[in-house]
Amino acid sequence: MSLLYGRQDISTVVWPENSICDRIWLLENVKGATGILAMRTETVDTELLDAAGPSLKAFSTFSVGYEHLPLEELAKRKIKLGYTPDVLTDGVADIAIMLALMASRNVGEATDVVRKGEWPRCPRSPFLFCGPQLSASAMHPSRTAGFIGFGRIAQATLKRLVPFGVTECIYLGNPNTPPNPKADALLARELSVPSIRRVPLSEIAEKSDVVFVLAPGGPETYHIVDEAFLRRMKPTAVLVNVARGTLVDSDTLAKALRERWIWGAGLDVVEGEPVINADHPLVNEPRCIVLPHVGTASTETRQAMAVLAVENVIAGVLGLPIPAEVYLHWIMPVVSA
Amino acid sequence: MSLLYGRQDISTVVWPENSICDRIWLLENVKGATGILAMRTETVDTELLDAAGPSLKAFSTFSVGYEHLPLEELAKRKIKLGYTPDVLTDGVADIAIMLALMASRNVGEATDVVRKGEWPRCPRSPFLFCGPQLSASAMHPSRTAGFIGFGRIAQATLKRLVPFGVTECIYLGNPNTPPNPKADALLARELSVPSIRRVPLSEIAEKSDVVFVLAPGGPETYHIVDEAFLRRMKPTAVLVNVARGTLVDSDTLAKALRERWIWGAGLDVVEGEPVINADHPLVNEPRCIVLPHVGTASTETRQAMAVLAVENVIAGVLGLPIPAEVYLHWIMPVVSA
Numbered sequence: 001m002s003l004l005y006g007r008q009d010i011s012t013v014v015w016p017e018n019s020i021c022d023r024i025w026l027l028e029n030v031k032g033a034t035g036i037l038a039m040r041t042e043t044v045d046t047e048l049l050d051a052a053g054p055s056l057k058a059f060s061t062f063s064v065g066y067e068h069l070p071l072e073e074l075a076k077r078k079i080k081l082g083y084t085p086d087v088l089t090d091g092v093a094d095i096a097i098m099l100a101l102m103a104s105r106n107v108g109e110a111t112d113v114v115r116k117g118e119w120p121r122c123p124r125s126p127f128l129f130c131g132p133q134l135s136a137s138a139m140h141p142s143r144t145a146g147f148i149g150f151g152r153i154a155q156a157t158l159k160r161l162v163p164f165g166v167t168e169c170i171y172l173g174n175p176n177t178p179p180n181p182k183a184d185a186l187l188a189r190e191l192s193v194p195s196i197r198r199v200p201l202s203e204i205a206e207k208s209d210v211v212f213v214l215a216p217g218g219p220e221t222y223h224i225v226d227e228a229f230l231r232r233m234k235p236t237a238v239l240v241n242v243a244r245g246t247l248v249d250s251d252t253l254a255k256a257l258r259e260r261w262i263w264g265a266g267l268d269v270v271e272g273e274p275v276i277n278a279d280h281p282l283v284n285e286p287r288c289i290v291l292p293h294v295g296t297a298s299t300e301t302r303q304a305m306a307v308l309a310v311e312n313v314i315a316g317v318l319g320l321p322i323p324a325e326v327y328l329h330w331i332m333p334v335v336s337a
Numbered sequence: 338m339s340l341l342y343g344r345q346d347i348s349t350v351v352w353p354e355n356s357i358c359d360r361i362w363l364l365e366n367v368k369g370a371t372g373i374l375a376m377r378t379e380t381v382d383t384e385l386l387d388a389a390g391p392s393l394k395a396f397s398t399f400s401v402g403y404e405h406l407p408l409e410e411l412a413k414r415k416i417k418l419g420y421t422p423d424v425l426t427d428g429v430a431d432i433a434i435m436l437a438l439m440a441s442r443n444v445g446e447a448t449d450v451v452r453k454g455e456w457p458r459c460p461r462s463p464f465l466f467c468g469p470q471l472s473a474s475a476m477h478p479s480r481t482a483g484f485i486g487f488g489r490i491a492q493a494t495l496k497r498l499v500p501f502g503v504t505e506c507i508y509l510g511n512p513n514t515p516p517n518p519k520a521d522a523l524l525a526r527e528l529s530v531p532s533i534r535r536v537p538l539s540e541i542a543e544k545s546d547v548v549f550v551l552a553p554g555g556p557e558t559y560h561i562v563d564e565a566f567l568r569r570m571k572p573t574a575v576l577v578n579v580a581r582g583t584l585v586d587s588d589t590l591a592k593a594l595r596e597r598w599i600w601g602a603g604l605d606v607v608e609g610e611p612v613i614n615a616d617h618p619l620v621n622e623p624r625c626i627v628l629p630h631v632g633t634a635s636t637e638t639r640q641a642m643a644v645l646a647v648e649n650v651i652a653g654v655l656g657l658p659i660p661a662e663v664y665l666h667w668i669m670p671v672v673s674a
Binding site: 131 | 355356357376378399424427428430431432434435438439441442443444445447448450451452453454456457459460461462463464465466467468469470471472473474475476477496497499500501502573610611612613614615616620626627628629631634635636637638639640641642643
């Protein structure tokens, strides 16, 4: 805020409450704006863009994802789009590792026992609460991590998995880019992972001990983790989704957990969020950890995202190059295809 | 069990229930035993050893810790002691990393919101649920991990922290072994950590972003994390205890969390466990994660512990060298000092 309020050349209007911005207030106050900075949860549509009017030159989203925005509308109106890549990579990779560990080691059930006061009466059987170990072991000296999507966050997650003894990394690449085994081999050497390979989706399901969903949202990846995928997974494998809820079929995942097709799941995102109620099937699966989309919610990351989102909107308003811009004229042919 | 039942030269008696072994049953059935294999939670005292009688040659504990056992009594009676080191190192290090992440990133509060069905009504403020980031960031390019105790599990934990960007490792060494800066420098090079140093306890409190308690239990380390230690810690630091509950003063830790001297805590062990009820002050601190001592509870680790504990008791019964023996005649002078 100090970056915005400190400027003499820009006048700033801010929704003053610690809650979702009131729509009527927004439509009223956005009139004649040159730039908009909004959280991922704001509904951005032609109504809002019309309300702002032809003065609007820049839209800055406080997120790395932009699949929730009307990209064609923005492109048509020549509104520049800023986003917050890179600065959130490490914060999200941390949560990916945490969820993989939590889902494997039955943390939902274990913490429940303590909170309900049942620890004193717990049986002392040697395999109580036991789940598969993320780290390599004498029993399982090789560990395979699968990635659906293999961008910055996936690679940062893989880097963190190396000292856990991950021996093989398999990933589903972006269908719009050709395979690049040389780059894979280079990365494998750099990270000291014995093998990194681009494979078909079914192989990720079959071979992975842990699957990380880290591809963008949108129609192209809708329910990429579906019944066929989940039925192919190992019964000891865990699924981690820190990308977008739409990539995973929630109902089928709940069934997969209930019927033990897979061991567990760790989700930072759920289809239909934030309207996830206490009776949601995934919230009620004991082997499913559900977080309210906090992947980027570390003080350091949100601070860096805030600064970048502000820098983006200021540059856009002043007609300067936007520090982190989504080049709409580049991606529109893909999106509209 | 198949290792035991498969032997013709050893007769095996096993408590048949999935619960704590009944004491009266135990005292009756232990008579004339040559070896005992017991979980950490069994009370082992002179009454039990007397009940077994002079035939008892070996005691095998299903744990790496042995501070709960009457070591002097065992030594006096020339009963050999087997334990399960090494095989649990990776399983516990995994939990240490998980608890550090969970305590930093407010996972208790975040999962509660989802389970109570409050996600739909969560405010959208940018710093909601934000905690300090374990990984290094532009705001905090250096990260210091402190270890109270620096044995196998601590070093395995440190190894896992390297790709998170930990730049400095400081540790409290065993007071019975002299400092060894050369070994520290060698380990630093091997793990690619810029600095590993043995320091006084107060420096660990003052400088660490995360403190891992990983020293043995017993009178020498009782309440080593006390009010003085906790008051010296950074307000953004987290405390992780995966060793023994007795090392941390529970009441003062609850106060430290309530009054925000520190950010959060992740505990796999609590003083007085398993008698930790739902109204325990630490169970009720929102920034405290409490697990029911599941550090070794992965299928792979418990399986390996079981095999080693069985191998230990068989070797002891047959008078052969015990694969993992606690040499009581070596440690007794220290223990009785």
